[in-house]
Each structure stands twice: as structure tokens, then as C-alpha cells.
Amino acid sequence: MTGPKIRIYKDLPAMSRAAAQAIVEIASNALESRGRFVLALSGGSTPLALFSLLAQPPFRDRLLWGQIHFFWADERCVPPDHPESNYGQAQRALFDQVPLPPENVHRIQGELKPARAAEEYVHVLQEFGEADHAWPRFDCVLLGLGADGHTASLFPAVYNPTEQISPAIAVTASYQGRPAQRVTLTPLAFNSARHVLFLVSGQEKAGALAAVLSGSDDPFRWPAQRIHPTDGTVVWIVDEAAATTLQKDPNGLQDR
Numbered sequence: 583m584t585g586p587k588i589r590i591y592k593d594l595p596a597m598s599r600a601a602a603q604a605i606v607e608i609a610s611n612a613l614e615s616r617g618r619f620v621l622a623l624s625g626g627s628t629p630l631a632l633f634s635l636l637a638q639p640p641f642r643d644r645l646l647w648g649q650i651h652f653f654w655a656d657e658r659c660v661p662p663d664h665p666e667s668n669y670g671q672a673q674r675a676l677f678d679q680v681p682l683p684p685e686n687v688h689r690i691q692g693e694l695k696p697a698r699a700a701e702e703y704v705h706v707l708q709e710f711g712e713a714d715h716a717w718p719r720f721d722c723v724l725l726g727l728g729a730d731g732h733t734a735s736l737f738p739a740v741y742n743p744t745e746q747i748s749p750a751i752a753v754t755a756s757y758q759g760r761p762a763q764r765v766t767l768t769p770l771a772f773n774s775a776r777h778v779l780f781l782v783s784g785q786e787k788a789g790a791l792a793a794v795l796s797g798s799d800d801p802f803r804w805p806a807q808r809i810h811p812t813d814g815t816v817v818w819i820v821d822e823a824a825a826t827t828l829q830k831d832p833n834g835l836q837d838r
């Protein structure tokens with residue numbers, strides 16, 4: 583298991599282009615090897631620029647939309663048409679612009695009660711199970727990082743014992759006034775992924791990014807430290823503003 587690679591870009595647009603390129607390359611390999619590309623999206627605002635890039639040439643034309651299956655790393659327990667829905671933002675920014683079959687979108691049913699939404703999602707994950715797991719080996723997982731250090735809806739100093747046995751769980755958390763009731767994939771699902779891309783932008787994330795990557799090993803406080811695929815890669819695609827307090831490390835830290 584190789585350590586995380588860190589790629590620093592000038593700004594969010596440059597990061598988003600790099601992430602779009604990475605996704606196209608991962609997709610091409612997945613389709614060649616397995617005939618499908620299974621991707622889990624994060625929510626929040628950081629990936630919106632990426633979604634817009636994927637929805638237009640050249641990236642739009644380099645993806646075989648009929649063979650791509652979209653899942654989510656987490657979802658707020660709100661209806662799909664709610665402004666805070668992670669599914670809803672991906673639909674507006676991306677799905678409405680590309681020839682993606684609706685049956686390829688496997689959203690978390692945020693309109694249900696959290697426990698029920700998690701249960702239903704576990705069933706959907708099971709339908710895509712592989713490598714003797716009851717969930718897919720995601721070809722690519724997109725994740726963000728909160729200024730408090732959370733990723734997906736795995737929050738600092740919040741331990742859910744069921745995350746050891748289930749690929750998706752319901753959680754209650756709060757961040758920047760966003761909906762508190764959530765459903766999230768767990769490290770069980772993340773750590774069987776083939777590629778994890780963390781997208782982190784902005785000065786307000788610098789402290790959390792440095793703590794996760796250069797600080798002491800404390801996965802309880804820093805949930806992103808729990809994400810290290812057993813047979814997969816982790817790449818941190820960050821901008822200079824988020825990287826201001828990162829220790830310069832010759833292994834894997836490359837400026838772009």
C-alpha cells in the first residue's frame with residue numbers, strides 16, 4: 583500500500599481540470615478492464631467546478647456515459663430537489679447536461695428517514711458487490727475535507743461502531759449549518775476503492791489538511807486518516823491556498 587500523493591495547483595480551476603483529467607484516465611482503464619466505471623461523488627461546493635468541466639467538451643466527449651454508474655460518498659437527509667441535496671447539485675451541474683441513463687444514478691434516498699435511507703443504500707451497494715464484498719470496489723471515490731477535518735460525513739471524534747461492519751450508515755452531525763442528518767459510506771467501502779481523489783481548496787482548509795497529512799496519526803480526530811485503500815491509490819488534489827501550512831515533503835509533493 584503506497585502512501586498518499588499530493589498534487590498542488592495554483593487555484594480551484596486548475597485543480598478541477600486536473601481532477602477531470604484524472605477521472606477520464608481512471609474511467610478509461612476501468613472500462614477497458616471491466617466494462618464499467620463506478621464512481622462515488624462527494625458533496626459540498628468544491629466539486630461543482632469539476633462537475634461543470636465534465637459536462638462540457640473536451641471531457642464530456644471523452645466519457646462513455648452509458649457505462650458510468652454514479653453513487654455518493656454521502657448525502658444529506660433532505661429530498662432530492664432540496665438545495666442542500668448532494669444528488670440534486672450533481673444533477674443540475676452534470677447529469678442534466680450529459681447522455682447519462684437515469685438507471686445509472688444510484689442516489690441515497692435522502693427523503694427517507696436516515697436509518698431507512700442507509701438501509702436502502704446498503705441494498706443498492708450490494709447489487710454492485712464484487713470481490714466478495716457486499717459493495718462495489720469503487721473505481722473512483724471523490725472526497726472533500728471540511729475545515730473541521732471531516733470527510734464525507736465521517737466527523738471528528740464521532741465513532742459509529744457500525745462503520746466496522748456496514749458500508750453505509752446514518753449519522754447525525756453538523757457543519758457550517760448544513761443538514762445534520764446524513765448517510766455516509768464508511769471506511770469499509772472507501773478502503774476497497776481503486777482510486778480515492780481528495781479535492782481540497784481554500785485557506786480555511788489549510789489547518790485540517792496539514793493535520794491530516796503532516797500531523798500525528800489520530801484517525802479518531804481526523805477521519806480522513808482512516809481512508810487508505812488496501813489495494814488502491816489516494817491522491818490529494820489541492821490548491822496553494824489549502825497547502826500553505828503543509829510540510830514540504832519530497833515524496834509525492836509536486837507543485838503543478
Ligand code: 6PG
Pocket residue numbers: 624625626627628629655656657658668725726727728732733734735757760
Ligand atoms: C457534504 C460533503 C462534505 C464536503 C466537505 C467539504 O455532504 O457536505 O460530502 O464531506 O466534502 O464538507 O465541503 P466544501 O467542498 O463545501 O468545502
